[in-house]
Amino acid sequence: MNEEATEKLDPAPDESHRVTTTGDIEVSTYLEIAKKIGGAQPAPAKETMPVVERESIVVIDFGSQYSMLITRRIRECQVYCEMVSPETPWGKISSLNPKGFILSGGPASVYEAGAPLAPAYVYESHLPVLGICYGMQVITKQLGGRVTPGTKREYGHAVLHLSEVDSPLFVDLPASTPVWMSHGDQIEQMPPGFSALAYTENSPLAVIGSDGPIFGLQFHPEVAHTPEGKKILRNFVYRVCGCKGNWTMGNFIAESLASIKKAVGGGKVINALSGGVDSSVVATLIQRAVGDQLTCIFVNNGLLRREEVERTFNVFRLNLGMNIILVDASDRFLKRLEGVTDPETKRKAIGEEFIHVFEEEAQKIGKVDFLAQGTLYPDVIESASSSTSAPAKIKTHHNVGGLPARMTLKLLEPLRHLFKDEVRQVGLQLGLPEEMVWRQPFPGPGLAIRIIGEVTEEKLEILRSADWIVMNEIKKAKLYRQLWQSFAVLTDVKSVGVMGDFRTYGYLLAIRAVTSEDAMTADWARLPYDLLARISNRIVNEVPGVNRVVYDITSKPPATIEWE
Numbered sequence: 001m002n003e004e005a006t007e008k009l010d011p012a013p014d015e016s017h018r019v020t021t022t023g024d025i026e027v028s029t030y031l032e033i034a035k036k037i038g039g040a041q042p043a044p045a046k047e048t049m050p051v052v053e054r055e056s057i058v059v060i061d062f063g064s065q066y067s068m069l070i071t072r073r074i075r076e077c078q079v080y081c082e083m084v085s086p087e088t089p090w091g092k093i094s095s096l097n098p099k100g101f102i103l104s105g106g107p108a109s110v111y112e113a114g115a116p117l118a119p120a121y122v123y124e125s126h127l128p129v130l131g132i133c134y135g136m137q138v139i140t141k142q143l144g145g146r147v148t149p150g151t152k153r154e155y156g157h158a159v160l161h162l163s164e165v166d167s168p169l170f171v172d173l174p175a176s177t178p179v180w181m182s183h184g185d186q187i188e189q190m191p192p193g194f195s196a197l198a199y200t201e202n203s204p205l206a207v208i209g210s211d212g213p214i215f216g217l218q219f220h221p222e223v224a225h226t227p228e229g230k231k232i233l234r235n236f237v238y239r240v241c242g243c244k245g246n247w248t249m250g251n252f253i254a255e256s257l258a259s260i261k262k263a264v265g266g267g268k269v270i271n272a273l274s275g276g277v278d279s280s281v282v283a284t285l286i287q288r289a290v291g292d293q294l295t296c297i298f299v300n301n302g303l304l305r306r307e308e309v310e311r312t313f314n315v316f317r318l319n320l321g322m323n324i325i326l327v328d329a330s331d332r333f334l335k336r337l338e339g340v341t342d343p344e345t346k347r348k349a350i351g352e353e354f355i356h357v358f359e360e361e362a363q364k365i366g367k368v369d370f371l372a373q374g375t376l377y378p379d380v381i382e383s384a385s386s387s388t389s390a391p392a393k394i395k396t397h398h399n400v401g402g403l404p405a406r407m408t409l410k411l412l413e414p415l416r417h418l419f420k421d422e423v424r425q426v427g428l429q430l431g432l433p434e435e436m437v438w439r440q441p442f443p444g445p446g447l448a449i450r451i452i453g454e455v456t457e458e459k460l461e462i463l464r465s466a467d468w469i470v471m472n473e474i475k476k477a478k479l480y481r482q483l484w485q486s487f488a489v490l491t492d493v494k495s496v497g498v499m500g501d502f503r504t505y506g507y508l509l510a511i512r513a514v515t516s517e518d519a520m521t522a523d524w525a526r527l528p529y530d531l532l533a534r535i536s537n538r539i540v541n542e543v544p545g546v547n548r549v550v551y552d553i554t555s556k557p558p559a560t561i562e563w564e
């Protein structure tokens with residue numbers, strides 16, 4: 001059963017817990033609020049767990065759209081895996097304590113001039129190697145075989161027949177199994193010492209292997225369309241490479257605590273806490289490592305959702321005993337947004353204001369050495385490759401990227417090698433509430449980019465009420481975790497309606513709910529009609545000012561997920 005089934009929608013908190021604004025900026029240290037709520041708990045003891053020896057599989061990335069997926073699949077086998085470019089020097093690789101290499105697929109053809117090849121250490125290290133698609137062709141070319149353009153391009157499903165059932169790669173595999181192909185070139189002649197291990201109708205050499213042990217697969221084991229693919233990868237890492245499988249989030253936490261302590265020493269760390277999964281996990285991890293040397297700054301920009309400020313503050317200060325400064329700067333942000341209607345100007349204004357507020361607060365703390373950030377592995381990979389293939393900028397993302405240079409702070413990014421699902425596991429193991437760990441993404445500029453046109457207090461209140469209904473109904477329908485995001489958008493369109501005997505002239509509100517893997521592409525969610533009807537009914541009845549609700553049925557691309 002989906003765990004959401006048991007998720008309870010908390011009632012509105014007691015009014016006495018609310019943080020009030022009296023001035024342009026009010027800084028409410030936790031003590032003032034903690035006194036009202038009944039005191040704070042001490043920070044949890046710093047953890048000391050044994051750190052296990054790192055073992056890893058290294059993916060040499062030749063530019064396939066699936067390279068990241070290979071990395072994820074290996075980690076799902078509890079083996080640490082990193083993706084590197086073919087130019088990466090051995091010094092960096094050896095520090096990962098590699099147990100084997102995987103050569104990814106890629107768009108090039110090995111017989112073209114300048115086609116990327118595997119660095120010499122891949123073979124000289126005598127570690128096991130698995131080449132996938134283009135990676136298999138690279139092995140063939142570098143070890144003395146021959147690759148030619150295929151007479152027939154093979155794309156899509158094929159059936160793999162095993163001819164060497166005793167190969168360690170094939171343990172527990174059926175004699176025939178579907179696989180996913182996507183290649184034009186193929187192996188005409190294997191390198192010396194290799195033999196054919198399996199074939200498909202169009203590829204007599206669909207799997208090859210040598211005692212190296214070096215293997216090549218013409219198909220993609222990492223994609224869902226190859227149902228036994230994960231087993232093949234698992235066999236490679238355990239049976240061929242001899243991995244122990246010690247990549248668990250418990251071990252990650254232990255390793256990470258040790259390295260944070262070492263890096264920070266007696267220094268001071270600040271973190272911009274947003275209540276999102278990444279910044280929450282970062283803060284919790286660092287606090288476990290260095291306790292009150294960490295100060296979190298949580299800026300209420302007045303653009304957050306209903307109860308968000310109180311809930312986040314309570315979890316961190318009261319449940320986790322964190323050293324947190326709550327800055328209520330709502331008035332300041334709203335003033336800055338007066339008269340602003342252009343989406344990019346809005347984003348820029350909010351980003352700049354955030355940096356000002358954050359800097360002012362940080363200065364009050366005194367000397368600070370580190371800025372903690374929730375950078376994840378896909379961001380690291382994206383920015384590493386963006387120098388060569390930077391996509392056009394669609395929207396300016398608001399984050400704290402400009403801060404470290406301005407404030408001459410060193411960056412502390414303990415999650416920079418984790419995927420999102422791993423971050424959630426770490427969060428759960430650190431004791432963060434499920435509500436926080438499974439929170440859908442929420443953009444830095446908050447509700448401001450979900451209000452089309454000028455942002456006003458009145459519109460924010462309308463949107464908060466509608467958004468609250470959307471979220472509660474989606475949670476009640478047990479769909480919250482299946483959706484990438486689900487929220488309300490307040491348009492600047494007004495239309496005529498009728499309520500009772502009266503004509504109304506109210507706002508048009510849109511519901512957006514999307515499914516996505518990584519926000520790069522998204523599809524609109526096929527929500528059940530009766531759920532949409534309930535949401536619409538509740539909104540027009542319970543939210544004054546809204547008399548019409550529409551559902552956004554556009555995918556990304558061509559639309560984006562947020563409306564601004």
Ligand code: XMP
Binds near residue numbers: 443519
């Ligand atoms: P779009 O609207 O570009 O959004 O399809 C993709 C994802 O990014 C989130 N988003 C942001 N996140 N700061 C953030 O931290 C931002 O300025 C921002 N703008 C969009 C959006 O919610 C979606 O998940």
